[in-house]
Amino acid sequence: MSNSSAAAILTTAHLSEAVRAVRTLLGIADIGQGEVDFEAVIRSPDVLTRVRRVLPHLEWQASAGKESGSSEGGHNPADHLPIRVFDWERPLDRAEPFIAALGPDSAAVRWDLDAWPEVPEEGLEAISQKYAYLTLTVNSRDLYQDEPSLDHTVHVHARNRNGDQIARVHWLARQVGGRFTGRVETAPL
Incomplete structure (x- = not known):
């Protein structure tokens, strides 16, 4: 397993603006074999119902830990809220419906x-x-x-913090009207 540096390039209170930025970046990238991964904390039965319409085979575990309930154990997630969702390698067309289903709950x-x-x-x-x-x-x-926050952040990943990679982060930020804030998180890949 390796890591990347996830650089924040746009933070906005408007989810539609963040989604527009993502669409712009996806238009720049090569996405022919792309896929999408989801991590979320789901707290309410309503959000869970909406998310399960998008991802019927949702992979999850209770926030208290897998031993307290999980998809692996065949448990009903509604009985174990809040839950953490870790769903991987989904088709790209699942991303926007998932985002729309979240309501106030948080996700990456x-x-x-x-x-x-x-x-x-x-x-x-x-x-x-x-x-x-x-x-x-x-x-x-x-x-x-x-x-947790009331806003949404777009991050682009770079291999490391060398000059070439930071130049790409700045260039991608300009494409969506954002700017590199200097905020970087290590992201396991």
Whole structure:
């Protein structure tokens, strides 16, 4: 397992603005074989019902731990709220319905891309699948839902904090009207 650095490039109180930024970045990236991963904390039965319509085979565990209830154990998630969702390798078209289902609950939605393209005029080479990721945190400032918030943050991932990677972060931020805030989190891949 390796890590990337997830750089915050846009924080907004408007979920629609964050989703627009994600769409713009997906339009730049190579997404031919892309997939999406979900991590969330679901607290209410209503949100759970909406999320299960999007992800009927939801993978989850009770916030108190797997031994207190999990999809692996065949338990009913409604009996174990709040739950933590860890659902991986889903089709890209599941992302926006999942985001819409969240209501006030927090999540991180990560798009695993095929590549970020080269940008010759900026001196940027293409970035392979191994480091081409994009994450939207919903109702949370961080990737792990430890900082609940009323706003949403778009993060782009870089291999490390060297100059070439930071230049790409700045370039991607400009494409969505954002800016690199200097806030970076380590993200296991």
